[in-house]
Amino acid sequence: MIVEGVHVFPGPREVVWNLLLDPDVLAKTMPGSAKITRTGPDRYEGTMAMGIGPISAASFDVAIVITDQLEPERYTMQIDGRGGFGFTRGIAAVTLAADGPTTRMHYQADLQVGGKIAAVGQRLLDSVSKLLL
Amino acid sequence: MKHASYMGQRVLRLEDAKLLTGRALFIDDVELPGMLEVAFLRSDDAHGILRRIDVTAARSRPGVVAVYTAADLGGYWRPGPLLVPPPPVPGLIFNAATQVPLVRDKIRHCGEALAMVVAESRYLAEDALDHVVVEVEPLPAVAGLEAALLPGAPLVHEQFGSNLAARVHQRKGDYAAVRGSAARVIARRFHYDRGASAAIENRGVVAAWDARAGELTVWDTTQAPIPIRNGLATMLGLGESQVRVIAPFIGGGFGPKIMMFYPEEVLVPWAARQLGRPVKWIEDRRENFYATTQERSQIHDAELAVAADGRILGVKDVFLHDTGAYDPYGLTVPINSQCTLLGPYQVPHYDSEFRAVFTNRPIVTPVRGAGRQHGVFVMERLLDLAARELGLDRVEIRRRNYIPADAFPYDHEILFQDFRPLVYDSGNYPAALEKAVELIGYADFVKTEQPRLRAEGRHVGIGVVSYIEGTGIGPYEGARVTVEPSGMVRVATGVGTQGQGHFTTFAQLVAQQLGVDVAQVQVSTGDTRDFGWGTGTFASRGAVVAGSACHAAALKVRAKILALAAGLLGCAEAEVDLFDGRASVRGTPERSLTLGELARKANPLRGAVTPGTEPGLEATAYFGPDRGNAASGVHAIRVEVDPETAEVKIIRYVVVHDCGRVINPMVVEAQVQGGVAHGIGNAFYEQLIFDDNGQLMNASFMDYLLPTALDVPTVELAHIETPSPLNPLGVKGVGEAGAIPTGAAFAQAVEDALHGTGVEITEIPLSPSRLYALIAQARGGTS
Numbered sequence: 001m002i003v004e005g006v007h008v009f010p011g012p013r014e015v016v017w018n019l020l021l022d023p024d025v026l027a028k029t030m031p032g033s034a035k036i037t038r039t040g041p042d043r044y045e046g047t048m049a050m051g052i053g054p055i056s057a058a059s060f061d062v063a064i065v066i067t068d069q070l071e072p073e074r075y076t077m078q079i080d081g082r083g084g085f086g087f088t089r090g091i092a093a094v095t096l097a098a099d100g101p102t103t104r105m106h107y108q109a110d111l112q113v114g115g116k117i118a119a120v121g122q123r124l125l126d127s128v129s130k131l132l133l
Numbered sequence: 134m135k136h137a138s139y140m141g142q143r144v145l146r147l148e149d150a151k152l153l154t155g156r157a158l159f160i161d162d163v164e165l166p167g168m169l170e171v172a173f174l175r176s177d178d179a180h181g182i183l184r185r186i187d188v189t190a191a192r193s194r195p196g197v198v199a200v201y202t203a204a205d206l207g208g209y210w211r212p213g214p215l216l217v218p219p220p221p222v223p224g225l226i227f228n229a230a231t232q233v234p235l236v237r238d239k240i241r242h243c244g245e246a247l248a249m250v251v252a253e254s255r256y257l258a259e260d261a262l263d264h265v266v267v268e269v270e271p272l273p274a275v276a277g278l279e280a281a282l283l284p285g286a287p288l289v290h291e292q293f294g295s296n297l298a299a300r301v302h303q304r305k306g307d308y309a310a311v312r313g314s315a316a317r318v319i320a321r322r323f324h325y326d327r328g329a330s331a332a333i334e335n336r337g338v339v340a341a342w343d344a345r346a347g348e349l350t351v352w353d354t355t356q357a358p359i360p361i362r363n364g365l366a367t368m369l370g371l372g373e374s375q376v377r378v379i380a381p382f383i384g385g386g387f388g389p390k391i392m393m394f395y396p397e398e399v400l401v402p403w404a405a406r407q408l409g410r411p412v413k414w415i416e417d418r419r420e421n422f423y424a425t426t427q428e429r430s431q432i433h434d435a436e437l438a439v440a441a442d443g444r445i446l447g448v449k450d451v452f453l454h455d456t457g458a459y460d461p462y463g464l465t466v467p468i469n470s471q472c473t474l475l476g477p478y479q480v481p482h483y484d485s486e487f488r489a490v491f492t493n494r495p496i497v498t499p500v501r502g503a504g505r506q507h508g509v510f511v512m513e514r515l516l517d518l519a520a521r522e523l524g525l526d527r528v529e530i531r532r533r534n535y536i537p538a539d540a541f542p543y544d545h546e547i548l549f550q551d552f553r554p555l556v557y558d559s560g561n562y563p564a565a566l567e568k569a570v571e572l573i574g575y576a577d578f579v580k581t582e583q584p585r586l587r588a589e590g591r592h593v594g595i596g597v598v599s600y601i602e603g604t605g606i607g608p609y610e611g612a613r614v615t616v617e618p619s620g621m622v623r624v625a626t627g628v629g630t631q632g633q634g635h636f637t638t639f640a641q642l643v644a645q646q647l648g649v650d651v652a653q654v655q656v657s658t659g660d661t662r663d664f665g666w667g668t669g670t671f672a673s674r675g676a677v678v679a680g681s682a683c684h685a686a687a688l689k690v691r692a693k694i695l696a697l698a699a700g701l702l703g704c705a706e707a708e709v710d711l712f713d714g715r716a717s718v719r720g721t722p723e724r725s726l727t728l729g730e731l732a733r734k735a736n737p738l739r740g741a742v743t744p745g746t747e748p749g750l751e752a753t754a755y756f757g758p759d760r761g762n763a764a765s766g767v768h769a770i771r772v773e774v775d776p777e778t779a780e781v782k783i784i785r786y787v788v789v790h791d792c793g794r795v796i797n798p799m800v801v802e803a804q805v806q807g808g809v810a811h812g813i814g815n816a817f818y819e820q821l822i823f824d825d826n827g828q829l830m831n832a833s834f835m836d837y838l839l840p841t842a843l844d845v846p847t848v849e850l851a852h853i854e855t856p857s858p859l860n861p862l863g864v865k866g867v868g869e870a871g872a873i874p875t876g877a878a879f880a881q882a883v884e885d886a887l888h889g890t891g892v893e894i895t896e897i898p899l900s901p902s903r904l905y906a907l908i909a910q911a912r913g914g915t916s
Binding site for chain 1: 177178179243262263271419422824826828829830831832833835836
């Protein structure tokens with residue numbers, strides 16, 4: 001599943017870059033409730049819980065590894081989430097482009113989803129995945 | 134004479150009172166003191182290496198009694214048996230890979246079992262699943278049939294070096310030579326996709342080990358209780374008589390329950406013995422979507438060579454068959470496709486080659502129809518297209534190609550799934566066609582009604598298709614008939630029962646011979662304690678094979694009754710009549726004995742008996758047919774399609790069916806009606822959708838659509854009876870008939886309704902949205 005989108009932030013790239021890689025901010029951007037901590041220079045781990053369709057609170061252990069960093073232009077996230085409701089894993093490429101006083105973030109993720117969330121939440125996954133990113 | 138004949142009578146089903154008042158035992162009704170319940174941890178990945186599995190935390194959960202992984206099974210871990218070896222076709226390739234009880238190193242399909250939790254309740258067992266730590270190294274999945282065979286494709290089973298599970302080439306005549314002389318060659322690619330069998334009742338296993346008696350009792354929703362008993366005894370190191378398998382009332386089998394030695398079936402009895410407590414596992418619906426076998430993905434590249442007058446010169450078919458992650462059921466399904474394609478037609482030259490392919494999807498084994506659908510769909514569609522190209526009527530092209538009624542036995546010169554030559558025993562296809570065409574009013578519809586409705590802007594269509602259902606294959610079944618001192622007659626046979634009406638039809642066959650009321654006959658099926666020899670319920674063979682065994686055993690008991698009664702009543706055996714539960718001297722009915730009295734006299738406590746005789750009025754008999762028989766029929770359907778919404782309304786559904794002699798018309802009608810419902814689901818609603826990673830994306834009834842009562846019309850049914858010469862009753866099977874040609878009928882009718890739009894249907898299942906896309910595509914193409 002390919003998920004792609006653009007988001008415009010009202011601020012310069014350097015600020016957006018730091019915010020995007022701040023574990024507390026990262027946690028806040030996740031749907032549902034999430035706790036994310038930085039466990040290494042480019043590594044985050046945590047848990048998140050979210051509802052997808054008929055699954056009310058799917059809890060995942062999430063590991064995120066940041067690679068290919070070129071501050072403040074682009075980075076790649078390797079996402080690996082696993083829980084009782086299945087898994088989601090994949091790679092997301094994020095680019096930041098300065099656009100006057102704002103920053104345009106473009107993301108493209110290739111995600112695989114498996115288990116219960118794939119089986120019974122399929123129709124809703126696309127929109128949820130966008131939320132996720 | 135009362136009860137002169139039960140053959141062909143509309144006897145009300147004897148089991149229904151029990152079923153309708155909730156007194157029938159289903160597997161989940163089995164409750165035993167101290168019983169534990171099981172939940173399985175199933176793989177979320179479709180393909181991957183199992184790097185680590187840690188059940189320590191799960192084991193320490195409250196109420197958890199045991200947690201097992203592959204490593205805990207020790208020597209009990211072994212792949213299941215190959216249930217059906219490949220038939221002796223020259224040049225055949227077959228790579229056997231059977232399912233494992235728990236994944237040890239490699240995961241091959243989504244939902245494959247990784248660990249088994251046994252707890253005080255299912256709730257506690259399921260809660261513990263979350264505490265099993267699993268580390269999987271994901272592998273790219275083999276998802277598509279064609280992609281599976283490309284060089285460099287990921288491998289489901291490394292040892293074979295490719296994903297080829299089998300390759301079978303069967304030929305008759307010389308297709309290549311005749312192709313050049315054809316007036317037309319119609320070539321198309323056809324797709325048939327996967328569905329679930331969707332029985333109302335999922336699978337379940339309950340096992341109890343009685344250490345004092347040294348006896349294991351297993352309740353199992355299997356269609357094959359006796360082979361399960363035999364296999365479990367061997368695996369567990371027990372004698373066959375130490376294991377009793379009971380297949381209770383089952384809410385639908387449809388084939389996946391003839392798959393044997395499912396992981397759960399092997400593990401639950403083992404755990405019961407390990408733990409010394411009864412253990413129960415009931416499959417939930419979501420598990421059923423992964424853990425119960427499925428069917429029907431095939432891709433056919435087929436062509437039909439016809440003469441200018443519509444006569445078939447030959448057919449060539451090359452197809453791929455999806456066998457899923459393992460192939461324990463051998464080649465039954467694709468061989469059925471290969472054979473059934475020939476249908477009721479004279480095909481002088483046939484060249485058919487298939488490759489079965491391993492994929493990272495749940496296992497494929499027969500589901501009602503078992504590959505026959507595909508063959509019928511391909512052949513019927515090719516005939517429809519040929520008729521259109523030649524300007525022939527669709528019914529007429531079939532008429533011109535039928536095997537004539539006087540050409541039986543008819544040899545198709547290839548091998549069938551029972552390893553016997555595909556020789557049809559009897560049939561009258563033209564008669565069935567004419568009857569169906571008349572019942573649905575084909576001529577009038579095509580000439581007047583359809584043009585009139587089309588002029589009004591309505592899209593109405595008609596479809597008429599034929600099919601053969603190879604049924605009643607061997608090897609054998611048996612039955613024991615006993616007259617008890619009460620006068621009750623007990624019949625025991627080994628086939629399991631899943632709603633077919635065995636309690637009634639078998640009783641009819643026995644009552645017929647013994648001259649008793651059918652209600653006096655009690656049938657036991659599917660309990661290995663009552664009868665221990667047999668194979669199971671599959672291939673529409675219950676009535677044919679087990680029915681013939683009941684008949685044979687009843688004849689033996691009848692002979693014993695006549696001999697005993699003649700001696701006691703002082704007359705010749707030929708003078709004894711059996712009716713009303715009595716043996717009477719013909720002409721002097723007051724000289725008579727009840728069967729109960731005779732049963733008592735046949736089992737004396739003192740005195741001498743004639744040497745060579747047996748006590749009691751009891752006999753066991755077996756029946757094994759030389760080969761399967763060819764049931765057949767014609768389905769005719771009228772539909773109306775709304776091209777804006779792609780809604781398809783079935784206006785009428787006619788089935789003319791030949792299953793040889795009919796034992797009970799109501800049972801036959803119910804089988805056909807149920808089969809058509811199954812077929813309609815298969816044609817227009819049901820499709821299992823897998824993504825490229827082998828993930829099943831609609832594993833719930835929220836997204837997997839089943840037809841409801843609103844979508845299934847009442848079938849208008851007529852019978853043709855061409856008795857089978859292969860069994861004493863002249864019967865043929867009927868269990869799958871309704872489901873086999875439905876897709877082909879549906880496709881023809883819908884295409885006819887959309888006449889002029891350019892829509893051509895070469896795939897099943899359609900869905901409203903898929904049909905909508907086809908209509909839109911055709912419109913786009915013509916604008």
